Amino acid sequence: MPTLNWIGKEKVVNHHRDVPFRVLEHQYHFSAEKGVSAESSAEAGNMIIHGDNLEALKALLPEYEGKIKCIYIDPPYNTGTEKWVYNDNVNHPKIKKWLGEIVGKEGEDLSRHDKWLCMMYPRLRLLQRLLKDDGVFFISIDENEIHTIRILLDEIFGSNNFIEQIVWNKRVPKNDKGIGNIHEYILLYSKQSKHDHRFTQLKEGIDEIEELIQKSKRKNLSIAETETEVKKLYKKNGYDRGITLYNNLDRNYKLWGKINMSWPNGQTFGPRYDVLHPKSNKPCKVPDRGWRWKEDTFLANVNYDEIEELPDGSYKCGKIWFAKDENTQPSSIKYLDEVNDFLLRSIISLKSSGSIDLEGIFKKSAFDYPKPVRLLELLLNSFQDSESIILDSFAGSGTTAHAVLNLNKLDGGNRKFILVEMEDYAEDITAERVKRVAKGYGEGKKTIEGTGGSFDYYELGEPLFIGENQEHLNEEVGIDKIRQYIWYSETKTSIPVIAKEERLKQSQNKKAESKHYLGERDQTAYYFYYHPDEITTLDHDFLATIKTKAEKYVIYADNCLLSKEFMAKHNIIFKKIPRDITRF
Known part of the structure; x- marks a missing residue:
């Protein structure tokens, strides 16, 4: 490269x-x-x-x-x-x-x-x-x-x-x-x-075409008259075949088009089976290389019990179109709203x-x-x-x-x-x-x-960190912003929001968590033991203030007096402020 x-x-x-x-x-x-x-x-x-x-x-x-x-x-x-x-x-x-x-x-x-x-x-x-x-x-x-x-x-x-x-x-x-x-x-x-x-993208003109059809319905234009108006719009705007193919309206004024059912690959052959014309009951002409669909797929789309004769003498049977007689091969029917987008x-x-x-x-x-x-x-x-x-x-x-x-x-x-x-x-x-x-x-x-x-x-x-090497916390941003940052850095989530009324209740409750508690996530409790004007130390006195029972504890402080053995036994991770705070 x-x-x-x-x-x-x-x-x-x-x-x-x-x-x-x-x-x-x-x-x-x-x-x-x-x-x-x-x-x-x-x-x-x-x-x-x-x-x-x-x-x-x-x-x-x-x-x-x-x-x-x-x-x-x-x-x-x-x-x-x-x-x-x-x-x-x-x-x-x-x-x-x-x-x-x-x-x-x-x-x-x-x-x-x-x-x-x-x-x-x-x-x-x-x-x-x-x-x-x-x-x-x-x-x-x-x-x-x-x-x-x-x-x-x-x-x-x-x-x-x-x-x-x-x-x-x-x-x-x-x-x-x-x-x-x-x-x-x-x-x-x-x-x-x-x-x-x-x-994908919507085909160009979909909105304009729908507007024209709705306008024609309001004017009580017939289906034939509306089809004429649609074709005029196609010609005026020069739409490509992905639109102009759909130039027929069903009785609900929905646009549909005829899709070729011939086998598309010029090097291979598709299945061959008889397809009966709905009027003559004779087999229709089979494409030279066979049908595009398997017979089961064709039978699932055709409906001989619901034959609709169209103004030009052709027929609709479910989602299959037939010409006036069996000498023209049938086509599948596709509605424009089924294919209104393309790559x-x-x-x-x-x-x-x-x-x-x-x-x-x-x-x-x-x-x-x-x-x-x-x-x-x-x-x-x-x-x-x-x-x-x-x-x-x-x-x-x-x-x-x-x-x-x-x-x-x-x-x-x-x-x-x-x-x-x-x-x-x-x-x-x-x-x-x-x-x-x-x-x-x-x-x-x-x-x-x-x-x-x-x-x-x-x-x-x-800035949250100041100094030549961003080695100090900037206390001017406020403790709340710092706490949010610490929580994000640990959990990749927003810090839990506690209403003012709940905070007041907690502060008055002797069993309430320490104000240094950030929250708990995935069985880990997080604490940010920090005071702008004094050095904080993680020791047994601080541990005595912890009320939350968790599988693991992550505690930020300036210093730590706990032994490595004690912290390992109680699943406590100490992180030094500001050295161990993640820099994004």
Whole structure:
């Protein structure tokens, strides 16, 4: 496998490990029903984080490592221009500062490609860690970095986990190089190739066709008249055969088509048996190479007790179509709603209408070149998981969240989104867009009904560890944040929430657990024996305060006076603060 090298690579290969772990500071909760409130909601699940995405990804690790089903990112394309809202030549002050600190003097000589790779590499490493084992990763990119990002992703994800390089035909040309460039790329990788992935998409025009049929029914058009209207629509829009094949309507106005029943392989032969015509009762013509189906399958689909004569003189018998007589071979019947999707194509033709989407929400062009909602809906619905967590760490205007909310409304799903945006518009554009989509927007005939939904908004807070080598706990973050981190590091779960009333009762109960008790999981009790202003010691006096009976005990403290033999006998594990606290 080819290896990609660039100036500064050796300085950033392990940089994701050195990024400080910052706590997430909750700012407010939003719901479509109640608006903004101060309290967070564990049930919401949706998050918008304002802050540098490298540090935000690190902050997500304790709770979300290995739990994200899908990641979609739309990073800077590195075009070298200065016209993007997200500074696309990667000279943003925060990134320049980071390059200066991490890459050092070499950074002064970096080309814009080297800078871009230095910026992307540690972020991709953290993103890969956040994915579930059966997770999938999409990244939008154009010709400026497609050649480098492919090699970089092969290195991080493994070349055997590459699935496809999708071409997005935007239909809107960019004419700055003497050629009408109308496409971008979407690279698709999996976390592990051992998991089977099947990506599908709805056939183009399904919604429009259904709308036409419903309109015809309201006008009391006959089936024949409606079929004529459907065929006109097919011709007008130039749909492919995957749609136009289905041009017949049954008595319930459901579209169906005739599927060839001949044996499909030109080198082999299928079964041969007699198929009787429903009217003449004579055997129909057998295909030259036999039938596609076994006789049992045919008999399970045909129904001679329910013969329906069609206007053109042909017949329907269950799910088999027969011509007027036995001289034409029959076909199987397939309904369009049974085959309304197909495998996601490696070329997606979809107009670049993201700016129009935003103008409908903000009544102005609030963001340059956002991705169209329809494109994100197509990608996020392609892996058929309506309960997934979806992460976008280059959130921009919030298109990913918009698509998630739309899909949930459409199919009743429970997808969750996590957005990260480092620019100052994270509140005024990213979060505001999600609020309006959830509540509804527009006026008059252009009113768009709200999708419903909620999210919690966060800012990146203080680092949990301080010092040149992150050797000290930062007490400024507060004991609750530290306790949450310890619990996450041990159990990979959220710390149990105890109501204030219950805490008061426990504090008044002489038999209540120590305030240093974190919780119990898998027969292990966890304790964080810590005081900001004094040294704590794990000794027999502290053990006397423990009320929980467990098979094993993990106890954090500054020192330990218990013997190794005693701890081994009683299944006690001592962890020294802060030395033995896991760094993510």
